[in-house]
Amino acid sequence: MTINALPQRVNRGARLRLTARGRRALAGALLIPAVLGVGAGIAQIPTAMAGHEQQAAAAYEQFDTYTVMGGETLWSIAEKVAGDRDVRDVVHEIMRLNNLPNANVQAGQQLALPNFN
The missing domain is CATH 1.20.5 (Single alpha-helices involved in coiled-coils or other helix-helix interfaces)
Incomplete structure (x- = not known):
C-alpha cells in the first residue's frame, strides 16, 4: 500500500x-x-x-546672636566672624541659619551667627 x-x-x-x-x-x-x-x-x-x-x-547647634548696626551689610558681618573661612561660605551659612531669601539686612535686625569654635 x-x-x-x-x-x-x-x-x-x-x-x-x-x-x-x-x-x-x-x-x-x-x-x-x-x-x-x-x-x-x-x-x-x-x-x-x-x-x-x-x-x-x-x-552648628550653638550659635551667637548679633544685632545689625546701621550701615552694616551681611558681607561685613560675615567678615567679622569668618576667621580663616571663605567669607562667601559664611554669608551663605548666615543666610541659611536665618532663613533669609537674600543678603539684605536692616539696622536692628537680630541674626543668628554660626559658632565656629
Missing part, C-alpha cells in the same frame, strides 16, 4: 511581525520600569538634601 503524501512545507526563518499597536505595547512595557526608577530617584532628592542640611545644622 502506497501513501502519497503531499510534501509538507516547512517555513524556516519565519519572523515575528509586530503591528504598530504591538510595538507601542512592547515599548510601554519596556519603558514603564525605567520611568518608575527615574521617578523614584527624583523623589529621593529632597530627602537626601534635607538629611544633608540636618547634618550641617547639627555641626
Whole structure:
C-alpha cells in the first residue's frame, strides 16, 4: 500500500511581525520600569538634601546672636566672624541659619551667627 503524501512545507526563518499597536505595547512595557526608577530617584532628592542640611545644622547647634548696626551689610558681618573661612561660605551659612531669601539686612535686625569654635 502506497501513501502519497503531499510534501509538507516547512517555513524556516519565519519572523515575528509586530503591528504598530504591538510595538507601542512592547515599548510601554519596556519603558514603564525605567520611568518608575527615574521617578523614584527624583523623589529621593529632597530627602537626601534635607538629611544633608540636618547634618550641617547639627555641626552648628550653638550659635551667637548679633544685632545689625546701621550701615552694616551681611558681607561685613560675615567678615567679622569668618576667621580663616571663605567669607562667601559664611554669608551663605548666615543666610541659611536665618532663613533669609537674600543678603539684605536692616539696622536692628537680630541674626543668628554660626559658632565656629
